[in-house]
Amino acid sequence: MTRFLALLLLAANVISGIGVVQARHQHRQLFVELTRLVDERDELNIDFGRLQLEQATWAEAHRVDQVARARLGMKFPEAGEIVVVQP
Structure with a gap:
């Protein structure tokens, strides 16, 4: 009986050890x-910051005005060209 109990305890000990290793x-x-994902998140945050800065640069009113005048030939209308539509 003690031999059976000793074998049972040995088996339980081995199974427990395998569980710990696993x-x-x-x-x-x-x-x-987790480390890989944190690094990837940090890289994406850096890229996002760069894109926000680039978007802010391209969306500046002065920049939009410059492009509209140079590439599209746009200008502010003269006073005589403005028509006000009333409901």
């Missing part, structure tokens, strides 16, 4: 994945 391995894999 849990640690999974923890390491998840930590590596």
